[in-house]
Amino acid sequence: MTALSPVLKQATPITVDHGEGCYLYATDGRRYLDFTAGIGVTSTGHCHPRVVEAAQQQIASVIHAQYTTVMHKPLLALTERLGDVLPAGLDSVFFSNSGSEAIEAALRLVRQATGRPNVVVFHGGFHGRTVAAATMTTSGTRFSAGFSPLMAGVHVAPFPTAYRYGWTEEQATDFALRELDYLLTTLTSPAETAAFFVEPVLGEGGYIPGNTRFFQGLRERADRHGILLVFDEIQTGFGRTGKFFGHQHFDVRPDIITIAKGLASGFPLSGIAASRELMAKAWPGSQGGTYGGNAVACAAALATIDVIESEGLVDNAAERGRQLLAGARERATKAVGDVRGLGLLVGTEFTTPTGEPDTATAATAQRLAHEKGLLLLTCGAYSNVVRMIPPLIVTADQVDEALAIWSSVLDEL
Numbered sequence: 441m442t443a444l445s446p447v448l449k450q451a452t453p454i455t456v457d458h459g460e461g462c463y464l465y466a467t468d469g470r471r472y473l474d475f476t477a478g479i480g481v482t483s484t485g486h487c488h489p490r491v492v493e494a495a496q497q498q499i500a501s502v503i504h505a506q507y508t509t510v511m512h513k514p515l516l517a518l519t520e521r522l523g524d525v526l527p528a529g530l531d532s533v534f535f536s537n538s539g540s541e542a543i544e545a546a547l548r549l550v551r552q553a554t555g556r557p558n559v560v561v562f563h564g565g566f567h568g569r570t571v572a573a574a575t576m577t578t579s580g581t582r583f584s585a586g587f588s589p590l591m592a593g594v595h596v597a598p599f600p601t602a603y604r605y606g607w608t609e610e611q612a613t614d615f616a617l618r619e620l621d622y623l624l625t626t627l628t629s630p631a632e633t634a635a636f637f638v639e640p641v642l643g644e645g646g647y648i649p650g651n652t653r654f655f656q657g658l659r660e661r662a663d664r665h666g667i668l669l670v671f672d673e674i675q676t677g678f679g680r681t682g683k684f685f686g687h688q689h690f691d692v693r694p695d696i697i698t699i700a701k702g703l704a705s706g707f708p709l710s711g712i713a714a715s716r717e718l719m720a721k722a723w724p725g726s727q728g729g730t731y732g733g734n735a736v737a738c739a740a741a742l743a744t745i746d747v748i749e750s751e752g753l754v755d756n757a758a759e760r761g762r763q764l765l766a767g768a769r770e771r772a773t774k775a776v777g778d779v780r781g782l783g784l785l786v787g788t789e790f791t792t793p794t795g796e797p798d799t800a801t802a803a804t805a806q807r808l809a810h811e812k813g814l815l816l817l818t819c820g821a822y823s824n825v826v827r828m829i830p831p832l833i834v835t836a837d838q839v840d841e842a843l844a845i846w847s848s849v850l851d852e853l
């Protein structure tokens with residue numbers, strides 16, 4: 441009999457039968473309030489009727505019209521539709537399947553466009569699990585250990601993680617920008633640096649929002665040295681943070697963004713967006729893939745964007761995010777060192793009485809939550825942050841329901 445490889449780990453022992461809106465239903469009939477949203481993917485909720493209908497219609501028409509062989513209508517329509525939501529100036533897109541692939545596509549583009557070999561990433565960032573993306577990932581050695589040699593040409597600068605350093609945001613930002621300048625003087629010359637890759641909010645790294653001065657500092661240095669600024673919007677895009685893209689909180693212009701997750705409500709679809717001028721510097725034919733821009737996934741993405749807009753999900757993410765963050769802060773007990781987030785990305789960091797990361801308590805909290813009917817995940821280098829990422833359709837009552845369960849979890853710890 442075949443078995444699943446033990447390499448695959450699961451946060452819960454649940455087997456899902458079906459999903460609907462913010463709820464997952466297990467094969468034993470139990471209902472769970474899903475505040476994981478498939479790691480920030482099912483933003484329109486599970487099986488949104490309009491997404492289901494669009495996908496079903498497309499399946500009956502054509503499933504796979506391979507995009508380096510022929511073009512298909514959903515991909516052309518999605519390309520045009522993205523123009524309504526992408527940041528100004530990013531008017532050219534390339535599609536792939538996973539977030540990691542989008543990161544690789546962005547990496548290939550920045551190297552080809554600049555002719556420079558190196559990139560700078562920011563400590564605590566998560567960009568994926570393929571070799572290049574894992575090399576660029578510094579949110580935990582678990583994503584790259586046992587996998588060396590990794591890719592050359594990746595340098596790591598600090599992210600302004602004020603809480604971890606025990607500094608103010610201002611101090612952490614001064615430090616991060618100063619160290620970036622030092623890195624550009626001592627490790628990778630600007631003339632050899634193609635791009636900065638950064639998440640607007642560290643996701644896997646612990647739900648840590650960046651700040652305006654930091655990102656503007658990156659922009660200023662990028663402009664000064666001809667370096668490209670890539671925002672990894674894979675987790676923060678499509679309304680998740682209460683703006684359509686996470687970087688839009690920080691008054692900063694990206695050269696490239698990577699997109700995935702919330703783009704297609706659960707169908708595997710990712711991509712990069714850049715200006716036509718920059719995209720034209722990619723070597724023709726150097727990007728592609730068998731499944732990229734799948735017709736059903738593109739149809740689902742079109743429906744997803746319609747739902748996000750017509751149901752006001754970006755504003756809902758902002759409002760429900762404020763409710764969730766305030767509620768999680770109010771409920772924080774002595775076991776909690778910090779509660780932070782942006783929009784519907786809310787993290788509760790568990791620490792010991794001496795302020796050390798408390799992995800065991802976070803794991804217990806996550807387990808107790810699912811036993812009580814609330815699905816949550818952990819994140820952070822020490823897996824000591826419990827994160828809440830509900831679908832963007834979440835209601836005020838569902839946030840209250842989750843917070844009530846969370847209170848009883850914290851009481852029981």
Ligand SMILES: Cc1ncc(COP(=O)(O)O)c(C=O)c1O
Pocket residue numbers: 479538539540541543566567568569639643644672673674675676700
């Ligand atoms: C910010 C960010 N970048 C990249 C990725 C990698 O995406 P994937 O798992 O689809 O390869 C993720 C996945 O969690 C992510 O959150």
